[in-house]
Amino acid sequence: MGRVKSKKYVGVYLNRLVDGDVTYSISYKDINNRKIWFTIGKKSSGITEVYAYNKRNEFINQIRLGEEPPAILRKKKKNIVSLDSIAFDHYQLKENHNRNYKLAKRQYEIHISPIFGKKDIRSITTEEIQKFQASKLKEFTPKTVNNILGELSTIFNYAIDREIVVNNPLKKVKALKINNVRERYLTKNEIFKLLEHTKNDEQLYLFILLALTTGARVGAICKITARDINFDAKTISVLDEKNSEKYTAFLGSLEIEELLKKRVKNLKLDVPILKENDANLYDQIKLKARTILDKLFNDDDTQMKHRVVVHTLRHTFASHLAINGTPIFTIQKLLNHKDIKMTLRYAKLAPDTGRDSILKLGFCDT
Numbered sequence: 001m002g003r004v005k006s007k008k009y010v011g012v013y014l015n016r017l018v019d020g021d022v023t024y025s026i027s028y029k030d031i032n033n034r035k036i037w038f039t040i041g042k043k044s045s046g047i048t049e050v051y052a053y054n055k056r057n058e059f060i061n062q063i064r065l066g067e068e069p070p071a072i073l074r075k076k077k078k079n080i081v082s083l084d085s086i087a088f089d090h091y092q093l094k095e096n097h098n099r100n101y102k103l104a105k106r107q108y109e110i111h112i113s114p115i116f117g118k119k120d121i122r123s124i125t126t127e128e129i130q131k132f133q134a135s136k137l138k139e140f141t142p143k144t145v146n147n148i149l150g151e152l153s154t155i156f157n158y159a160i161d162r163e164i165v166v167n168n169p170l171k172k173v174k175a176l177k178i179n180n181v182r183e184r185y186l187t188k189n190e191i192f193k194l195l196e197h198t199k200n201d202e203q204l205y206l207f208i209l210l211a212l213t214t215g216a217r218v219g220a221i222c223k224i225t226a227r228d229i230n231f232d233a234k235t236i237s238v239l240d241e242k243n244s245e246k247y248t249a250f251l252g253s254l255e256i257e258e259l260l261k262k263r264v265k266n267l268k269l270d271v272p273i274l275k276e277n278d279a280n281l282y283d284q285i286k287l288k289a290r291t292i293l294d295k296l297f298n299d300d301d302t303q304m305k306h307r308v309v310v311h312t313l314r315h316t317f318a319s320h321l322a323i324n325g326t327p328i329f330t331i332q333k334l335l336n337h338k339d340i341k342m343t344l345r346y347a348k349l350a351p352d353t354g355r356d357s358i359l360k361l362g363f364c365d366t
Contacts (some may be wrong), residue, residue, distance in 0.1 A: 009053035017042075031063055081164055083124065083155065084117040088157045103219070103241050104151055106282075111136065111148045111362050112155075121159055126169040133173060141305060142176035149173060174366040183345060184305070184312055185319035191296065197292060198209040203274055204288045206259050208313065213252025214238065215317035218289075218310055222281045224273050226264035231257065240336045247336040286310060 003025065004050045006012035015023040022043040032034050039048035041056055083295040087108055094101035107353050116124055117133055130151070136145045159166060186194065191212065210221050216238045228237040234251040251257050275281055289310045297308035315337075321331050328350070332343040337362040 006049050006053075009049050009056075010054045012049055012052045014049070014346070023148065024049065026052055026056040026059070028056055028063070031066065031176050032048070047294040052062055080120045081122065082118055083121045084113055086121050086159050086162075087117070087155050088111070090155050093158075097157045104154075105150050106219075107148060107252075112152050116152070119184070120204065122165055124169060126172045128134055129169055129173050133176070136246055141178075146175050146178070149175075180228055183315050183319070184308060186297075186308065186312065191316065194292070194296060197296060201288070202259070203276055204285070206256070206263070206293070207274060207289065209252070209256050209259070210236075211310075211313035212257060212317055214249035214284050215314050216249060217241065217284055217314060219282055220272060222272055224283055226273060227269045229264065229273075231261065236335075243336070243338065289313075303321075318343070318346050322346040323351065325351050 003013045003015050007294055011026050011028060013025045013027065015025065017023060023039060024043070024047050025037055025039045027035060029288050036057070040052040043190060046097070060068050091105045092110075094104070116128075129152070133145060133149060138149060140148075149170060153168060156165065156170060158170040159165045171234060177189055194208060195205070198208055207221060210216065210217075211222070214221070214236065216224075219241050223239050224236060228260075229251075230236075232253075234257070236249045236251065237246050238247055238249045250261070260273060267273065267275070274285065293308045293310065293312070311335050318331055318335055319335065328340070328343055328347050331346060332340055335343060337343045
């Protein structure tokens with residue numbers, strides 16, 4: 001026998017079991033106006049239609065007061081499937097099949113988990129994600145926000161594959177338009193200003209120098225150890241986290257070389273050269289750099305695409321290479337770009353517009 005509506009009491013349903021017992025359940029609308037079914041209990045346990053009806057009225061009165069019925073809260077707590085638990089399974093699987101999972105995991109831990117991690121993945125709505133998108137856009141570029149939401153979408157798709165959720169709420173969230181017309185980079189005067197304001201903090205100063213002379217990303221610089229530095233060849237072996245591979249950068253000045261020699265003297269071979277305490281090195285450097293860059297170059301009215309951020313140091317490295325006439329394929333190699341399209345954004349900064357090459361053709365010379 002299926003669920004049958006009570007003839008006496010509104011919202012009460014009976015379900016006769018094969019053993020002759022009867023289960024009583026109720027239906028009502030929650031604070032979000034969604035229809036909810038809740039099983040009160042069995043007749044053999046002393047539950048009656050009247051009891052179920054009274055319990056329904058109790059639930060409804062609590063909802064009118066803006067409260068969640070305790071019985072529902074207990075049930076939810078017992079059956080909750082947190083986003084964090086799904087993400088944990090997802091990244092464990094990714095670790096076995098994708099060496100680049102660490103970047104994605106860090107993005108989740110920094111941006112997504114603090115907001116949605118403890119929530120039941122089945123309760124996260126499109127509206128909540130749209131508000132999350134808007135809040136992130138106040139801090140980060142549209143491209144970064146799209147990447148963050150893309151990571152959240154990946155976790156939802158994983159949950160769908162495991163039949164934990166039915167739909168991905170991000171399908172209804174529109175991606176932000178990305179405008180890459182201008183890439184902010186520091187001028188030489190701005191570089192001198194930055195170095196002047198960081199010279200009293202050796203850790204930050206060395207990070208800035210390495211970022212400006214190698215173009216390496218923050219995570220890559222934070223992983224450089226004494227083992228990665230070859231003072232004879234004046235090279236640094238840098239880990240590209242995006243591709244999970246090493247590439248060669250160069251010691252850009254005698255000052256950098258002397259600073260590195262001083263630091264590695266007291267460190268074990270596998271300890272990051274910027275490591276000074278037990279704090280998370282990546283977060284420590286990011287915070288220090290962001291604080292000084294905001295102080296020197298950003299104000300409250302600076303548009304996001306024109307703000308100087310830590311990644312601007314990488315753009316500054318590439319931009320000045322282009323300005324100095326470095327061939328685009330050399331810049332590609334130094335940035336370790338896999339696709340030349342990523343490097344071509346700097347081509348417009350090259351001093352040679354092509355005019356000299358045309359004049360050298362000599363077609364019209366007499």
